[in-house]
Amino acid sequence: MSLKVFNTLTQKKEIFEPVTPGKVGMYVCGPTVYKPSHIGHAVGPVIFDTIKRYLQYKDYQVTWVVNITDVEDKLIAEAKAQGCGVKDLAERITVNYLEAMKELNVTGIDHLPKASEYIDGIIRMCERLIEKNAAYVVNGDVYFDITADADYGKLSHRKAEDQQSGTRDLAGEEKRNPNDFALWKAAKPEEPDEVKFDSPWGPGRPGWHIECSVMSCALLGETFDIHGGGMDLIFPHHENEIAQSETCHDKTFAKYWLHNGLTRFNTKKISKSDAEMAKRMNELVLGNLLKKYPGELLRFFILSTQYRRPIEFSDEELAAKSKGLDAFYRLFERMERLAGDPYAGGPTLDELHATADTDPEKAFVREVLDLRVRFLEDMDDDFNTGGATGTLFEMVTAINRFMDTQNLESGGDDRAKQLAAAAVQTLRDLARILGLFEYRPRREETPDRLAHELMDIMIRVRAEARKSKQYALSDMIRDQLAAAGVTLEDRPDGTIWRRG
């Protein structure tokens, strides 16, 4: 099996072969840190974190870079509006972003370079492009001349002359071509000193695209494997990165371009600059969502579809996904009752494979192993996490069925239990690739000890009532607990309770 990835550049699925065998460099455009991140910003990190996990599973050594753009027009405007420093604002929003990443179990980022820390490199790249006659200086601004790049437009598959010119006048008279873009912007007198950097062209700051070219080159080299980001970045951002990097180095910039679909809300793309959307942004800000929903649920929600598709965000859909996740948590709880540990260790399914002796055991092992193959085939097919999560559900059903038919709760033999535990391990090994079920379920906050003791008493009293067939009483207890948000389950090995 070989991994195939959809490359925006060629618009085809291609077999993945890294530039250097065994190693993968991956760069993903991160946030401009001027306002708190919303759910749409989580999609990229979650999917690329999963991609990194899968590449590591396939034994690649992966270096993942996510940039932080901390010098930019919007930051300056927002800092002014808030009456704080640009740097102060950037740091605050960055911390907020990283907290959300942690909750989403995005753990794979190796480098988080900030544009403000690469000013020297940015200036050097500008100089190099000017030397190569691919850039020109006008009144302290430096522009890239797109006619210097014969391939310009190859990523977004568009020709500059076919484009409708923007409604906004971008001081176009300074530029030779309307599509030329700023590599360096001269400082304006009213801007704060902290965003004025010295350069050969006078004080100023980097244009929007160049920091990615410089930082990716510094950390991953002139050519690297995967460049990712949201679909909305294809043009002009990524197109311009390619133009300046390839013109500067005369080398391929990134081999594979992966773009995730955009998140919608009421069928429209989530955007901070959309007025209607801005009104409801509180519902979409990651910090708020994470107070309402576990990070694992948001991650699962994002991964339950193929990353190139748009995702429609809604509370209803999240509630449905949450029900789905519960099936996994219940299986782990069931395992815990059987083995004392939801994530019980022991021999793996591969080790037990040869020793399964009865037909049901053999069929069970076979089924789980086949599902593992399907999971990996799905992941090999352009990281089809939607299909992969489907096989995980099928695994849950297979394991539950095996537990049922082998009567594991009312005795059952030890080797059947061992097989069930090994199957749960297999399930978790795969889920780990998706960044799921790595930790003990946290779906309900730990109730205090008193609650536990009271529930124990309640359950014992109800058991007595049931023993003497006083069902009216036992049902009353159950109904009233249900009304209080506690569900009882009478199982062969005793009654358990849970919230919700």
Place this chain on the structure above:
RNA sequence: GGCGGCGUAGCCAAGAGGACCAAGGCGACGGUUUGCAAAACCGUUAUUCGCGGGUUCGAAUCCCGCCGCCGCCUCCA
């Protein structure tokens, strides 16, 4: 106007020429189990893949033409 994406059951979502009279999840409805529930399991819920043509022995999958939704072309993950 140019470029790109999407349209599969009530909802979400895999499948991208034959193993598909289309995975899986949520929901709904039956059944097993249970004192009754809950949970779990089993079954039913798309003879059909936006619409119309075409290519092919064969199409949800390829081609052409429509229709609808969305994105980019201006800051955006």
